[in-house]
Amino acid sequence: MAGDAWPKIAVTGATGRLGGRVARLLAARGVAQRLAVRSPQRAPALGGAVAVRCAYDQPEQVTAALEGVDTVLMVSGSETPDRVEQHKTFIDATAAAGVRRLVYISFFGASPDATFTLARDHWATEEHLRASGLRTVVLRDNFYLDFLPELVEADGVIRGPAGHGRVAAVAQDDIAEAAAAILADPDGHDGATYSLTGPEAITLDEAALIIARRTGRSVTFHDQTVDEAYASRAGQAPDWQLDAWVSTYTAIANGELDGVTDDIPRLTGHRARSLDDLLAAQR
Structure with a gap:
């Protein structure tokens, strides 16, 4: 499936919110790309893009999909x-496929003892990436701005x-x-962590005020105790996921997302x- 005519840039997660945005931006720039996705039939139809499973x-699938690729965008996998x-x-x-560079979507302040439990996963991934021999670029995103209104x-x-x-x-955009800027012109970014x-x-009190002003709704923030947070979410998900949900907030409280x-x-x-x-753009 690989060859000189095949795109040298691969984007994972193109069926999702972030990877899909990146893929559309690259297509708008006229950059050829492989959309490396679990379900190729769900990949966006974009000029210059080829969807591969x-x-x-599935390591054999990954190696086949990325053979001949120079640079890969790795959007972190589903939370499991x-x-x-x-x-x-x-x-x-x-690395086995011969890829030279991997751009990884990580998390702000990733560390082995981060309050936000999933930030520890990102740290472990970064450590493995650094030992892989690949050229690396790490994008440590803070929490998604797009997610704040969904907390209401x-x-x-x-x-x-x-x-x-x-x-x-x-913002995810x-x-x-x-x-997309890094993928289109990666020179000078190797080894960087952004x-x-x-x-x-902002505080969540301030976020509530902004959301209320822009939506016309009555929106407020209630500062729960940790025990209240667990009790209010009990039975809705496995323990590891409850820990992730609650630590979303305690990481903010501890100043780790400032x-x-x-x-x-x-x-x-x-x-x-x-x-x-x-919010103004959504009106």
């Missing part, structure tokens, strides 16, 4: 208990143990633009979108 936990093992399998198979429950309340902590949430944030760090960088402006050439910008 590629599941992270074995996600890190799937990531490692994909990275090893990517049916009664107009955001509930979670975030306290007065601040989150420098970043900005992440995608940054990733921390992608919005233009401001801190604004200029990486989005430097990579995209424009100011990062704020929550107000995002």
Whole structure:
């Protein structure tokens, strides 16, 4: 399936929100690409794009899909208990395919002892990537700005143990633009780790006020205790997923999602979108 005529850039996760955005941006630039996805029939139909079957936990599939590729965008896999093992399998198979460079979508402040449990998965993936021999570019995204309005429950309340902590949430469109810019012209980025944030760090009280103003709804933030957070979500998901949900908020409370960088402006050439910008564009 590989050959000189085949695209040298591969994008994973193109059937999802972030990977799909990146793929569309590359297509708009006229960049040929392989869409390495679990279900090729669900891949977007884009000029210059070829969909190939590629599941992270199927190494032979990965190697076949990526043969002849120079640069891969790796969007982190679905949240599952074995996600890190799937990531490692994909990275090893990517290296075996002869790929030179992997651009990985990681998480802001990824570390082995991060409060947000899934940030620990990203750290483990980064460590494996660094030992792979591949050239690497790491994009550590803060929480998705697009996700903040989805935290509002049916009664107009955001509930979670975030306290007065601040989150420098970043728009998916900005992440995608940054990733597409790197993929289209990767020279000078090898070995870099970028921390992608919005233009401001806000509390969930402030987020509620912005959402209320832009939507016309009554929106407030209720600061739960950790025990209340677990009790209110009990029975809705496995324990590991409950830990991830609750630590979404406690990471904010602990100040681990605070801190604004200029990486989005430097990579995209424009100011990062704020929550107000995002909601204004949706009206």
